Amino acid sequence: MIAEARVERGLVVVEDLVDTQLLDHRLTPARSFGLDDARNRRRYALGIAACVFCAIVGGAPHNEIYRDGDVVAFLDRAPLLPGHTLVITREHIETLEDIPAALLGPFFGVVQRVSRAFGPALGAEGTLVAINTRISQSVPHVHAHVVPRRKGDRLFSTAAPPMLWVRRTYQEGEAEAIAAKLRAALG
Numbered sequence: 001m002i003a004e005a006r007v008e009r010g011l012v013v014v015e016d017l018v019d020t021q022l023l024d025h026r027l028t029p030a031r032s033f034g035l036d037d038a039r040n041r042r043r044y045a046l047g048i049a050a051c052v053f054c055a056i057v058g059g060a061p062h063n064e065i066y067r068d069g070d071v072v073a074f075l076d077r078a079p080l081l082p083g084h085t086l087v088i089t090r091e092h093i094e095t096l097e098d099i100p101a102a103l104l105g106p107f108f109g110v111v112q113r114v115s116r117a118f119g120p121a122l123g124a125e126g127t128l129v130a131i132n133t134r135i136s137q138s139v140p141h142v143h144a145h146v147v148p149r150r151k152g153d154r155l156f157s158t159a160a161p162p163m164l165w166v167r168r169t170y171q172e173g174e175a176e177a178i179a180a181k182l183r184a185a186l187g
Helices: 038-050 052-057 101-122 174-186
Strands: 002-008 011-016 020-022 064-067 071-075 085-089 126-130 143-149
Touching: 052 071, 052 085, 064 101, 064 174, 071 101, 071 174, 085 101, 101 126, 101 143, 101 174
Parallel strands: none
Antiparallel strands: 002 011, 011 020, 064 071, 071 085, 085 143, 126 143
């Protein structure tokens, strides 16, 4: 439970009921989020505390395939097709429109690397890349869906039965095996 959020040395500091701590992942300088007043600082801190992607950045269980100082990529827990990967910023940034220009290159560079890895790692013939901004954005933390495609996968088929964004679950051990192949392909 967060009791207070404030700006200290340009970073958001969150005070919970037990202790004062810097969140365990890198934060954007407070001024870029308009965190000069207490209401905005609290809203920002509460968003990070409840964000499942921030928890993943901090070490929550996931099938990670890539991580660097700016970006994390991991398998979606409910994929459209096996290998469906989410690429997120390490910083809590809500939408594509909010990403600082300096982070666009690193973010989309990882999207491109994952897309390229699908062929050798999974035998994919193509890729779908999608980013929702607010509408249908189930987690308010910017993320790109990178989905391996194959002819006949029915992802956007009008044939019966159409697939159109139907989620599935991985079989036991399937996600771990796919993540290992993608990590190897990404080097």
